[in-house]
Amino acid sequence: xxxxxxxxxxxxxxxxxxxxxxxxxxxxxxxxxxxxxxxxxxxxxxxxxxxxxxxxxxxxxxxxxxxxxxxxxxxxxxxxxxxxxxxxxxxxxxxxxxxxxxxxxxxxxxxxxxxxxxxxxxxxxxxxxxxxxxxxxxxxxxxxxxxxxxxxxxxxxxxxxxxxxxxxxxxxxxxxxxxxxxxxxxxxxxxxxxxxxxxxxxxxxxxxxxxxxxxxxxxxxxxxxxxxxxxxxxxxxxxxxxxxxxx
Amino acid sequence: xxxxxxxxxxxxxxxxxxxxxxxxxxxxxxxxxxxxxxxxxxxxxxxxxxxxxxxxxxxxxxxxxxxxxxxxxxxxxxxxxxxxxxxxxxxxxxxxxxxxxxxxxxxxxxxxxxxxxxxxxxxxxxxxxxxxxxxxxxxxxxxxxxxxxxxxxxxxxxxxxxxxxxxxxxxxxxxxxxxxxxxxxxxxxxxxxxxxxxxxxxxxxxxxxxxxxxxxxxxxxxxxxxxxxxxxxxxxxxxxxxxxxxx
Numbered sequence: 001x002x003x004x005x006x007x008x009x010x011x012x013x014x015x016x017x018x019x020x021x022x023x024x025x026x027x028x029x030x031x032x033x034x035x036x037x038x039x040x041x042x043x044x045x046x047x048x049x050x051x052x053x054x055x056x057x058x059x060x061x062x063x064x065x066x067x068x069x070x071x072x073x074x075x076x077x078x079x080x081x082x083x084x085x086x087x088x089x090x091x092x093x094x095x096x097x098x099x100x101x102x103x104x105x106x107x108x109x110x111x112x113x114x115x116x117x118x119x120x121x122x123x124x125x126x127x128x129x130x131x132x133x134x135x136x137x138x139x140x141x142x143x144x145x146x147x148x149x150x151x152x153x154x155x156x157x158x159x160x161x162x163x164x165x166x167x168x169x170x171x172x173x174x175x176x177x178x179x180x181x182x183x184x185x186x187x188x189x190x191x192x193x194x195x196x197x198x199x200x201x202x203x204x205x206x207x208x209x210x211x212x213x214x215x216x217x218x219x220x221x222x223x224x225x226x227x228x229x230x231x232x233x234x235x236x237x238x239x240x241x242x243x244x245x246x247x
Numbered sequence: 248x249x250x251x252x253x254x255x256x257x258x259x260x261x262x263x264x265x266x267x268x269x270x271x272x273x274x275x276x277x278x279x280x281x282x283x284x285x286x287x288x289x290x291x292x293x294x295x296x297x298x299x300x301x302x303x304x305x306x307x308x309x310x311x312x313x314x315x316x317x318x319x320x321x322x323x324x325x326x327x328x329x330x331x332x333x334x335x336x337x338x339x340x341x342x343x344x345x346x347x348x349x350x351x352x353x354x355x356x357x358x359x360x361x362x363x364x365x366x367x368x369x370x371x372x373x374x375x376x377x378x379x380x381x382x383x384x385x386x387x388x389x390x391x392x393x394x395x396x397x398x399x400x401x402x403x404x405x406x407x408x409x410x411x412x413x414x415x416x417x418x419x420x421x422x423x424x425x426x427x428x429x430x431x432x433x434x435x436x437x438x439x440x441x442x443x444x445x446x447x448x449x450x451x452x453x454x455x456x457x458x459x460x461x462x463x464x465x466x467x468x469x470x471x472x473x474x475x476x477x478x479x480x481x482x483x484x485x486x487x488x489x490x491x492x493x494x
Binding site: 020109115119 | 263264265266267268269270271272275276278279280281282283288289290291292293294295296297301323324325326327328361362363364366367398400401419421430431432433434435437438441448449450451452453455456465467
């Protein structure tokens with residue numbers, strides 16, 4: 001495993017239970033925050049059911065479009081765990097039992113080891129295994145696809161492996177300005193800032209029922225100087241009594 | 248507006264703030280549960296940034312593939328609210344100010360009405376407006392695309408409009424069996440049930456750190472009889488002392 005420098009990322013969240021509303025998807029927020037912290041831009045997230053063709057088509061598209069791809073879910077031992085085989089089939093390679101992972105499983109389960117357990121050692125042929133000194137159970141990485149589990153407790157642990165091996169070219173800088181103006185009144189001011197600072201990502205988020213502000217304006221860039229310039233030019237346009245605060 | 252019978256649905260969640268991890272996406276779970284309750288199968292969810300080309304490509308694909316599509320976000324008055332124009336452009340029609348919505352806005356804002364406010368009356372040409380007696384602010388529906396706001400409080404209100412106008416061909420029936428067996432041991436039993444009951448969707452979900460059970464097995468179908476048959480055949484295969492409970 002070698003360290004990966006990635007500008008862009010995508011995620012594929014797999015599982016019928018997410019789409020039926022039975023389970024509240026909770027891995028994405030953790031992944032998004034982790035990528036943000038290491039300076040990688042998450043550009044697309046897709047949620048699909050446990051169906052090999054849908055998984056395969058999406059993972060192939062994402063692998064071609066983004067620097068790094070993260071899948072979540074479908075890696076357990078049962079019939080509805082089809083992620084590994086789907087990825088392998090999408091790239092025309094077999095899924096094989098990895099001997100390192102098989103040894104770890106046999107060590108854990110001893111004579112109780114079943115074919116079901118060994119399914120958890122399947123990887124697409126050609127995958128490398130990512131570990132850290134603290135997290136010894138390997139994470140399979142096939143091409144640029146990081147294959148992560150869906151169980152939230154384990155997914156969160158695996159993000160430590162991602163942080164150890166993946167990072168962006170430089171970090172992000174963010175500032176937020178809170179005002180009591182409404183979005184429609186802010187629009188002409190914001191249009192000027194957006195035009196004059198094309199490399200700063202400016203967002204506008206109305207908040208309902210908050211007594212301290214009405215609209216939050218965010219400024220994001222990989223350059224701290226550019227963020228400061230955009231914030232200053234925006235603040236200079238605000239009427240007296242604004243902003244409520246800057247963070 | 249006429250009532251819509253839909254088998255399948257998809258969702259497009261729009262917003263940079265979702266992908267950067269700044270905001271926890273919270274509309275999807277409510278939408279998924281609503282669709283489930285009215286018997287519509289949610290098949291795909293995609294999250295994209297506030298970029299017209301990405302929004303347009305995805306919404307066109309989804310509109311062709313699924314019976315009904317729901318978008319969330321990007322319908323306010325500011326520069327980063329590009330959903331309406333993106334949908335219009337994707338289908339080669341203009342976005343126009345709707346006179347009904349313009350009248351509502353002018354009524355609310357009076358002489359304070361700005362061009363910014365009026366942007367909230369834009370709809371793709373050919374859209375119809377969905378309302379209920381309780382929710383008078385219209386929801387634009389262009390072709391099979393329901394254009395919903397991103398602000399969670401308003402999104403939730405709009406789901407009442409969806410429930411009033413959209414329903415599936417018949418409802419879903421679900422049962423869940425909780426066991427203390429692990430997934431690898433359950434696998435051969437489940438494989439038999441899945442083979443014998445191909446029209447029941449069988450899911451297996453391990454739970455970590457719960458003292459009352461280890462794996463939850465779910466059975467879903469549009470037919471209650473089929474669910475009962477699959478559950479009975481599964482229960483008959485379980486060893487003594489199982490299941491922990493059935494819900």
